[in-house]
Amino acid sequence: MARYFFHLVAPDETSKDEIGTELPSAEAAYLEACEAALDISFEMLRQREDPSRHAFEVTDEDGHVVFDIPFAEVTRPAQRVPPFGEIHASIQRHRERATRAASEVRTNVTRAQALLNSTRDLLARI
Amino acid sequence: MRATERLIRRLQISTPIDAADVKALEHLPVIARDLPAHSAIVREGERPGQSCLLIEGFACRSKTTDAGKRQILSIHIPGDLPDLQSLHLPVMDHDVTTLSRSTVGIISHEALRTLARERPTVAEALWRETLIDAAVFREWIVNVGRRSAVVRLAHLLAEIGTRLQGMGFAAGDRFELPMTQLDIADALGLTPVHVNRVVQELRRSGLLELRKHSVFLPDLPRLKELGDFDDLYLHQSETV
Numbered sequence: 001m002a003r004y005f006f007h008l009v010a011p012d013e014t015s016k017d018e019i020g021t022e023l024p025s026a027e028a029a030y031l032e033a034c035e036a037a038l039d040i041s042f043e044m045l046r047q048r049e050d051p052s053r054h055a056f057e058v059t060d061e062d063g064h065v066v067f068d069i070p071f072a073e074v075t076r077p078a079q080r081v082p083p084f085g086e087i088h089a090s091i092q093r094h095r096e097r098a099t100r101a102a103s104e105v106r107t108n109v110t111r112a113q114a115l116l117n118s119t120r121d122l123l124a125r126i
Numbered sequence: 127m128r129a130t131e132r133l134i135r136r137l138q139i140s141t142p143i144d145a146a147d148v149k150a151l152e153h154l155p156v157i158a159r160d161l162p163a164h165s166a167i168v169r170e171g172e173r174p175g176q177s178c179l180l181i182e183g184f185a186c187r188s189k190t191t192d193a194g195k196r197q198i199l200s201i202h203i204p205g206d207l208p209d210l211q212s213l214h215l216p217v218m219d220h221d222v223t224t225l226s227r228s229t230v231g232i233i234s235h236e237a238l239r240t241l242a243r244e245r246p247t248v249a250e251a252l253w254r255e256t257l258i259d260a261a262v263f264r265e266w267i268v269n270v271g272r273r274s275a276v277v278r279l280a281h282l283l284a285e286i287g288t289r290l291q292g293m294g295f296a297a298g299d300r301f302e303l304p305m306t307q308l309d310i311a312d313a314l315g316l317t318p319v320h321v322n323r324v325v326q327e328l329r330r331s332g333l334l335e336l337r338k339h340s341v342f343l344p345d346l347p348r349l350k351e352l353g354d355f356d357d358l359y360l361h362q363s364e365t366v
Contacts, residue, residue, distance in 0.1 A: 006323075017326070019307075019326065020322070032318065033319060035317045036320045
């Protein structure tokens with residue numbers, strides 16, 4: 001366990017975290033900061049305050065900055081990543097469409113070639 | 127202090143019990159057990175044959191969601207019987223866990239039943255304890271569901287101070303609170319980092335001084351006002 005400090009940086013002032021929170025890893029500190037940033041953003045919005053320019057500056061016990069987490073980044077809706085099954089089905093559909101297109105092209109090329117040959121024959125007969 | 131004295135004092139807060147009741151309570155067989163912090167007293171799904179009396183330390187009742195998030199439902203101080211309900215509801219529907227190093231007194235359901243049959247006022251007092259329990263749960267639903275983070279913490283601190291004072295363990299504005307930031311977060315439905323921010327907010331407003339586990343509330347009336355705290359739901363006065 002290590003102690004991390006979550007300083008709240010606002011446009012006009014920084015409120016230092018003098019207590020810190022014990023957490024097992026830097027990853028846990030990151031996740032904690034994101035969760036807390038969400039909660040604090042909700043509370044601020046409810047009070048008609050703007051959290052979008054706030055950020056957490058997370059430091060370790062020696063005062064080194066580990067992360068900077070702007071609230072705007074946490075509150076932005078995540079890009080929806082479709083589940084694997086959906087991706088797989090979509091690839092399958094694209095492949096089938098490509099195969100169909102390729103075979104249509106092949107048929108058309110053959111037809112064009114036949115037409116070309118018959119035209120050539122006709123021309124030869126003239 | 128004898129374990130049963132804690133229980134007697136607890137029951138006397140809300141129920142006037144006579145000398146014969148006190149004597150019967152003194153004869154209740156209690157087996158004391160020491161437990162480290164954060165150890166289970168009884169778990170959800172278990173069928174205990176006994177209830178426990180908290181003699182020393184702090185404990186809590188909690189439930190955990192499928193996603194692994196714990197919600198602390200109530201905090202218990204010495205004199206409380208946090209799983210008294212198992213006397214009549216055989217299967218535990220939540221966990222009871224120590225928050226600090228604790229001493230718990232195990233009392234068999236059989237002994238409690240005999241006592242309740244022989245001393246109706248004691249039976250009434252125990253019933254009243256479970257009703258007060260429910261009153262505290264109601265207040266906690268309001269706290270977690272409808273109050274802002276800083277109000278929630280102010281309310282919790284005011285409640286613990288008032289209950290400890292009621293038992294004569296501490297002044298309402300100065301007490302030991304052996305809870306981690308995570309425990310407090312789970313009791314308030316907040317994240318530990320958010321609790322940390324709120325603690326600092328109360329500090330800056332001159333309402334809270336916190337050193338390790340000792341709490342000092344320099345302006346208790348203002349804290350109670352901020353925390354929307356009215357001690358009615360604790361029913362800490364003789365009601366009969």
